[in-house]
Structures are given as structure tokens and as C-alpha cells.
Amino acid sequence: MIRRSTTRRTFLRAIGAGLATLPFVSMLEDSVAQASGEELPLKLVAIYHPHGIAAEYWAMREGETETSFDITYENCSLQPFDDPATFGKSFKDKILVVEGIDHLSNANGHDSAGTILTGSRIDGQKPLNISLDQYLAVEKGLGADTRITSVALGVGLDGTASGETLSFGAGGAPLPKIIHPAEAFELLFAGLVVGDDPEAQARAARQRELGQSVIDFVRGDINRLRGRLAPAEQQKLDQHLTSLRELEKQYAAPSGGGQACALPPRPDASKFPSVKQWNGGEPYFDAITDAQVDLLAQALACGVTRFATLFTNDLAYEGNPLGLPKDNHGSVAHTYDASPVGNNGRPGAGNPSTWVPLAKFNRYSYSKIARLMQRLDALGVLDSTLIYASSDMGNPALHSTRNVPTLLAGGANGKFRMGRRIKLKADCPPDSPWCGEADATFTPVTNSRILVSIAQAFGVEIDSFGSQPDPKLTTGALSELT
Secondary structure, three states: OOOHHHHHHHHHHHHOOOOOOOOOHHHHHHHHHHHOOOOOOOEEEEEEOOOOOOHHHOOOOOOOOOOOOOOOOOOOOOHHHHOHHHHOOOOHHHEEEEEEEEOOOOOOHHHHHHHOOOOEOEOOOOEOOOOHHHHHHHHOOOOOOOOOOOEEEEOOOOOOOOOOOOOEOHHHOEOOOEOOHHHHHHHHHOOOOOOOOHHHHHHHHHHHHHHHHHHHHHHHHHHHHHOOOOHHHHHHHHHHHHHHHHHHHHHHOOOOOOOOOOOOOOOOHHHOOOOOOOOOOHHHHHHHHHHHHHHHHHHHHOOOOOEEEEEOOOOOOOOOOOOOOOOHHHHHHOOOOOOHHHOOOOOOOOOHHHHHHHHHHHHHHHHHHHHHHHHHHHOOOHHHEEEEEEOOOOOOOOOOOOOEEEEEEEOHHHOOOOOEEEEOOOOOOOOOOOOOOOOOOOOOEEOHHHHHHHHHHOOOOOOEOOEOOOHHHHEOOOHHHO
């Protein structure tokens, strides 16, 4: 394999020193690297799906092993990853399913999405620390050379409570997300899509000049004010300056992309005349999800960003395409009556008729991840992407944050061994299935171990991530992943 540094030097010599500092060069460089067959920068997409899991149709079955398992049996929620008829090929060798991960959020299950990327307990509707995407992209600067440092997209919910978003800044400050595909397109691609039309190019140039003028004015105001403020207020202003630098990167970006960068069409807003949950948006969530997935795939392929989150939603409306009850929450998730495999090992037969509706919804959620993989694969960047997907709960009827569904997917630049299933040791011993967090026999594996492993895959050598009362719960990578 050609070394990235070698091709990079050749590329920079070819374009000349004067152009090497321009913001679009990293996009072109990635395309040159891809054409040369070398390793592209690692990218991260974190995805939330609601309503936990029907473990009976998700967990490893008797007789299966780490590398020998079937996901095509009837009602299996993981079936989209081995469905060539729908997605063009099987992606079974690009998934890593992990059983036995806990989100120790210390909160109601529905408030626990905020733990997925923070590894933190939830305190007052917010986690106690930054999320991993922001830690890598912002604090460690891994998103500094892309047009968009990181992007947060969603479906239906634009709130920032801990149960409605994945991305959090320093101290657990929630970050906004975009729920309208047209707005996502504007953020990711508007500055790039000018084509060869002179009038369009001139219009884009005027927009960039106007935007830069506004930024310069605001920056001047902030700098004039800064010297008159106390240190704590100065810190807030510095955060505003950071936001301005993010905007400046967008205005500075010219049109164009690389060989993997075929700019997508602008989303057809007529397909989703309403986008918000509880405000008429529900019938359009399927189309919105597809549009957000497709935009994310293209943005990653174009090198617009390396870090993204996607907060998906359910299909809670009359006549939904899955044939599920209108109230997915109350009539599907809450009616789930689990067997021991879905009930943290506790005895009880459960009710099989309640497993199928939830498994059907789970399969729908995973089909959107398979769609993302299909798009990334077609664009040549699946092997350099790591997808981390999870939910806020395991057993949704109990609002349990134990044994949450955890999926890693993509190629991850070979940092993790894909095509496997991993079943971790149970939280409670077989002779004490009712043990809880206060018991000495309770030995959880938290998602902090996943987060540490992901950070290390990006070359950031940390040994702990998250906020829990016992530091051991947030310490150490999950060795089983490699």
C-alpha cells in the first residue's frame, strides 16, 4: 500500500505552495489518496435508534459462535445486513455486534440517549462531560481541516434534552441538530454547488463576501468587548469566536470536490412538507431519514466532514409502512414481554407475540444503517468509516439501560475485527439474576469501554472516557473489539 505521506507530498508539490493552504485542498487530497489505493482518514458516524431491542430476535442464538452466526432467519432484526437483494450485497462481514453493554445513565431510559457518546450519568437533563464526536473533532482537532468540523442531524426532534440528542460540548452542553434535509443540504453543500455557470459562481462569491464581512464585523465587536469582561465571560466570548471560525470555514470553501465527490441533488422539500414530531411530521419520517442518510454519505465521501451523528425516530402514525400500531411507544415498546434473554437473565417465559412487532421496528431501524453502508460502499468510503449505533434502552418495557443493543459497522480502517458477534459476561451471576447496581455481584461493562476503543482507533491514546461514580466503570478499552 502506498503511504499516505508520500502521496500527500507529491500532491502538494503538484498544486503548488500557494494553493496548499486553501480549505478545499483536503477534499482533493483525499480523492487523490483514494485513487492511489491508500488509506483514507477514519470517519465516525454515531446513530441513535429508539425503543431498545427485542433481544429474542437480536441476540446470539444457541449453537452460534463469534464468527459463525445467522442473521437471515425469520424476524431477525439484523437481517438487513445480509440482504443482497435489497442492498446490493451482504454487509455481514462489516458488522460487529456486541451484547452486554450497559448505559449507566442514572436516569429514565428515555433520557439516556445522552449517555451513548458521553459515557456519562445524566444530571439535570444533561450529561456531565463532552461527547466523543466533539472530543475528537473539536478538542483533539481532528475535524479542523474539514469544511464542517462535525454535523448533527436528526429526524422529527430538534430538542437538546439528554433524551433527544447525541452531541454535547464541553461540560455536557447540548448541541443543536438539523432535522430538515434541505437545511442539512445548505450546511453541507451550499457553498460547493455552483457548477460552471458564471452567474451562479458570481452569486456564490457575493454570498461568501457578504458572509465574511458579517463575520469580520462580529469578530471585531467581540474583540473590543473582550478586554472589559471577567475571565468567565471571556471564556463565553471565546466560544463564540470558535463558532465564528466554523462559519468562516464554510464561507471560504469554493466549489468542487474529488473523484468520490459527486454532489447530491438538493432534497425535494415537497416530499416532507412537515418535519417536526407532534406537528404533522410523522408520515414523512421515512423519507426524511433516507434523505439525511444519503446526505451524510455524500458529505463523508466529499470530505466535507469526518464526524457526524444521526438521531432517528419511530413511525408512530396511522397506516405506517410496517403495519405497526399508531403508538409505537405505548403499543409496541411498552407491551414487550421479554424472555430471560431480553430481561437481563431474569426468569420468566415472556410473551412471544410481543417480540415480533418490536423486532419488526428494530429491523426497520437497522435497514437505514444498511442503506448508509450501501451508499458509503458505492462511494468508496465504507472501509474508512466507523458506524456506532445504539439505543437508549435494552428492554424498553422496563426502561432498562442494561444490555443495550450495540453495533459497530463499516471498515474502520481495519482497527476493529468485523464480521463477528461478541457476547460479554452477564452483569449478574446465574445464581443471582436479580442483582442490581448496589450489589457487589453486579459487574457491568459500560459503553465507556466502547468510547475509549473508538478514540484509540482514531489515534487518540486515552484510557478513560465518561463520568461515573466509580472510575473503573469508565476506564479501559474493550479488548474484544480488536
